[in-house]
Amino acid sequence: MTDLTELVRVNDLxxxxxxxxxxxxxxxxxxxxxxxxxxxxxxxxxxxxxxALSVFEEMEAPLQQxxxxxxxxxxxxxxxxxxxxxxxxxxxxxLPASIATRVLAGLSPAERAKTAALLGYPPESAGRIMSPxxxxxxxxxxxxxxxxxxxxxxxxxxxxYTLPVTDDERRLxxxxxxxxxxxxxxxxxxxxxxxxxxxxxxxxxxxELAARLLQEADVLALPVVDTEDRLVGIVTFDDAMEVLExxxxxxxxxxxxxxxxxxxxxxxxxxxxxxxxxxxxxVLIGAATLTVNVLQFFESTIEQAxxxxxxxxxxxxxxxxxxxxxASVVIRSLAVGDVRFTDLPAVVWRELRVGVLLGGLxxxxxxxxxLFIFGSDMAIVVTTSLLTVCTLATIAGSALxxxxxRVGVDPAIVSAPLITTLVDATxxxxxxxxxxxxxxx
Amino acid sequence: MTDLTELVRVNDLxxxxxxxxxxxxxxxxxxxxxxxxxxxxxxxxxxxxxxALSVFEEMEAPLQQxxxxxxxxxxxxxxxxxxxxxxxxxxxxxLPASIATRVLAGLSPAERAKTAALLGYPPESAGRIMSPxxxxxxxxxxxxxxxxxxxxxxxxxxxxYTLPVTDDERRLxxxxxxxxxxxxxxxxxxxxxxxxxxxxxxxxxxxELAARLLQEADVLALPVVDTEDRLVGIVTFDDAMEVLExxxxxxxxxxxxxxxxxxxxxxxxxxxxxxxxxxxxxVLIGAATLTVNVLQFFESTIEQAxxxxxxxxxxxxxxxxxxxxxASVVIRSLAVGDVRFTDLPAVVWRELRVGVLLGGLxxxxxxxxxLFIFGSDMAIVVTTSLLTVCTLATIAGSALxxxxxRVGVDPAIVSAPLITTLVDATxxxxxxxxxxxxxxx
Numbered sequence: 001m002t003d004l005t006e007l008v009r010v011n012d013l014x015x016x017x018x019x020x021x022x023x024x025x026x027x028x029x030x031x032x033x034x035x036x037x038x039x040x041x042x043x044x045x046x047x048x049x050x051x052a053l054s055v056f057e058e059m060e061a062p063l064q065q066x067x068x069x070x071x072x073x074x075x076x077x078x079x080x081x082x083x084x085x086x087x088x089x090x091x092x093x094x095l096p097a098s099i100a101t102r103v104l105a106g107l108s109p110a111e112r113a114k115t116a117a118l119l120g121y122p123p124e125s126a127g128r129i130m131s132p133x134x135x136x137x138x139x140x141x142x143x144x145x146x147x148x149x150x151x152x153x154x155x156x157x158x159x160x161y162t163l164p165v166t167d168d169e170r171r172l173x174x175x176x177x178x179x180x181x182x183x184x185x186x187x188x189x190x191x192x193x194x195x196x197x198x199x200x201x202x203x204x205x206x207x208e209l210a211a212r213l214l215q216e217a218d219v220l221a222l223p224v225v226d227t228e229d230r231l232v233g234i235v236t237f238d239d240a241m242e243v244l245e246x247x248x249x250x251x252x253x254x255x256x257x258x259x260x261x262x263x264x265x266x267x268x269x270x271x272x273x274x275x276x277x278x279x280x281x282x283v284l285i286g287a288a289t290l291t292v293n294v295l296q297f298f299e300s301t302i303e304q305a306x307x308x309x310x311x312x313x314x315x316x317x318x319x320x321x322x323x324x325x326x327a328s329v330v331i332r333s334l335a336v337g338d339v340r341f342t343d344l345p346a347v348v349w350r351e352l353r354v355g356v357l358l359g360g361l362x363x364x365x366x367x368x369x370x371l372f373i374f375g376s377d378m379a380i381v382v383t384t385s386l387l388t389v390c391t392l393a394t395i396a397g398s399a400l401x402x403x404x405x406r407v408g409v410d411p412a413i414v415s416a417p418l419i420t421t422l423v424d425a426t427x428x429x430x431x432x433x434x435x436x437x438x439x440x441x
Numbered sequence: 442m443t444d445l446t447e448l449v450r451v452n453d454l455x456x457x458x459x460x461x462x463x464x465x466x467x468x469x470x471x472x473x474x475x476x477x478x479x480x481x482x483x484x485x486x487x488x489x490x491x492x493a494l495s496v497f498e499e500m501e502a503p504l505q506q507x508x509x510x511x512x513x514x515x516x517x518x519x520x521x522x523x524x525x526x527x528x529x530x531x532x533x534x535x536l537p538a539s540i541a542t543r544v545l546a547g548l549s550p551a552e553r554a555k556t557a558a559l560l561g562y563p564p565e566s567a568g569r570i571m572s573p574x575x576x577x578x579x580x581x582x583x584x585x586x587x588x589x590x591x592x593x594x595x596x597x598x599x600x601x602y603t604l605p606v607t608d609d610e611r612r613l614x615x616x617x618x619x620x621x622x623x624x625x626x627x628x629x630x631x632x633x634x635x636x637x638x639x640x641x642x643x644x645x646x647x648x649e650l651a652a653r654l655l656q657e658a659d660v661l662a663l664p665v666v667d668t669e670d671r672l673v674g675i676v677t678f679d680d681a682m683e684v685l686e687x688x689x690x691x692x693x694x695x696x697x698x699x700x701x702x703x704x705x706x707x708x709x710x711x712x713x714x715x716x717x718x719x720x721x722x723x724v725l726i727g728a729a730t731l732t733v734n735v736l737q738f739f740e741s742t743i744e745q746a747x748x749x750x751x752x753x754x755x756x757x758x759x760x761x762x763x764x765x766x767x768a769s770v771v772i773r774s775l776a777v778g779d780v781r782f783t784d785l786p787a788v789v790w791r792e793l794r795v796g797v798l799l800g801g802l803x804x805x806x807x808x809x810x811x812l813f814i815f816g817s818d819m820a821i822v823v824t825t826s827l828l829t830v831c832t833l834a835t836i837a838g839s840a841l842x843x844x845x846x847r848v849g850v851d852p853a854i855v856s857a858p859l860i861t862t863l864v865d866a867t868x869x870x871x872x873x874x875x876x877x878x879x880x881x882x
Contacts, residue, residue, distance in 0.1 A: 025658075026657040030657075033779070154620065155624060160623070161602055161661075179601050179602070179619070182591060182592065182595070183592055183595050183596060216471075216499075217465060218467070237661070237682075238659045241682065241685075244685075249773055249777070252693075255696065255697075255769065255857075256696075256762070256765040256766045256769040258769070258770065261770070264779040265774040266780060266784065266787070270791050270798070271798070274795045274802075277795070278798075278799060281763060281766075281799055282802070282806060284758070284759070285755065285759050285806075285807070288754065289755065291754035291758070292755055295751040295753075303747050306744050309743055309750045311733060312736075312754060313732035313733075313754070313757055313865050314726065314729040314732055316758075317725070317761075317858075317861060318722065318725070318726050320761075321722060321725055324697040324698075324858060325697045325698065327697075328694065329699065330706070332694075336686065337471060338705040338707060339707060346707070347706075350711050350714065353711045354711055354714050354715045354718070357711070357712075357715040357719075358715055358719060358722055361722075361723070362722060362726055366726070416696075416765065417758075417761070417762040420758060420761070424758060428754065
């Protein structure tokens, strides 16, 4: 592997140029993300206009900002002018106001108008990731007309593989693919060929919804319409894949109670990383003080049977694990559309049975060793508690994400740590109540 | 929402037919996944040949198997004969031997040969998801020749948008897109137009690698070559998206110590769900017995200061959370290629600092309330322990996934529950040692 930092340090331009020629755009973008800002700008400046654009479009917004700040005014303008309108709108949405203004000010009137139109849609909406540069057809066209239009207008378009067909009021009637046009006889009519059962999204729909629909429907691009079903843009598969990767990264961060970093891990600062985790840790440790209260309440019970304290981590740990397993599968199923809120009773009923099975299995496996080491009373207390805690945990783990979705909160917020913390306090109450009953204290 | 179960029960064919016409293929597939097997087969049989195929291709393998088992022999043969070779190979790889044999036996010789060739590649390899039905060009062709070939051979091909260019030995020279062909002058040469810096994968490469490369490179399709760089197939974006969704679902299951279900949640049996979680729960409860031993070792310390027991869940819970946060971001960064094994020292060094920051923050926030409620000794013990445990947790959480990758184990195995369980025992040792030193017992 080429050591770029070293090449920049010794200023070996020849070796850097060879590396830039040999490496794919996304490979260059990946390596630039791993360098310090100065080396990054230095190498980026070595790229010619076309490659600079294609490498730039592969970079993530915080690093794009970084590169922009290091460019002279003419290269800065050229770069943002050449960007696709949707990528540019996304970037402007992420930039601090001062540099966003500089981007918009440098644009030609046509490109500025397009960017402004996209920025008019709400953040995270399909309108923000759609491209306004599409080629649309009329139903009355022949295949030859349509291909002529593609040749005339296709150069600037984001895609020419999915061609929406509209009426006189720009309302979406159907879609024809370039493949169908190329394989058809030139005299065929577009109307007779077009697919009319077309998935579409509204510009103000959530972008994750659009991306999942594109993936589910296995299409290359999805037409975007306004409230009156008029065509306003097109979302392409690459934008959808990026949205899905981002959403998955966000869900993963939430699943362990972190805020998303919003940039590659190694490009984030130590303070930035700590900040992404601090708030949730504070909330969770706040919630965990409940366990201190519960234990304080049962302090005399512990004093009378210190052995009880030995099983606290094992018991609440197992409950947390069982709850996290249930929560995770329900959250994922909600995200990919396999489960909906109305499935709540069915889901809770199945998780109740799963919890009993798992709790029974774990309690059963532990009963005999417990019996020999700690005696029958403790064996009964611990195994009964395991059964109860596992069942409560799977029920809570499966119900909470569905309830969160119901009240409009991202179900991914029901993280393993959150479930663990909730189950901890409840589990302790169950454990000590069972202990008091069985041990008679 | 149409209640399909009800429509099947009252046998309302008219309403079912209307619903089938109104619903997209993937929508039908989604709803079928939610029905019981009999209703599923019943509705599937109402579809005509073309729609049956497109709905079938949207279904997941276990449900496809289910549908196949309910079909009469002629429809069975027709359906599997019409499938894309790559989808069929994938399905056969998932089916039990008896029904896989029935699928292969019913195929025409040409389709059987293609399927057998794909099945010759290792499971989970790019060869298993590639399509052998592609249109390839020669460098010596003109644009007009190339378009003629697309018209001639494009009907059966999986895609005609990405057209690999090969030499006489079928070695991959470059790629031309249909868009470029359509926009170019007919007399242009393919050689002068083709992109030669082409990402490719080997047929025996891992399919996740292929899918991530396709996503990173923002291409519609990726040529697949053999060990001698000869073109053998093409992986398209829809297969790649499916692989990525599956890998993400798998990683998510692993991240909470479950085995992947391999089918939609509601289509799995209660026993199947319990089985996917039982093994890991047993392993983890086995590991958690370590906490019982640690506490037993410090039993006399607890007897002398029962207050110490009150903070056990809070302390180990927080350590587990901090460790899971670190592990999750490192696992995700490894998956998307932002971090590699060689980054280990840099990653551990940054997580050490993050751990100190977070532990310091949590300890700092808790110090004053602790001081007032439990006195200075306990305040010192708990806050020092928090700092130490958080730091150990972030170090372990970040180092373990990298070490797993190094020894060839899927880093996703370093789940939140695993980290929590490991941190629990270590954290308890740290806590009681600090307690003994500070309290002088």
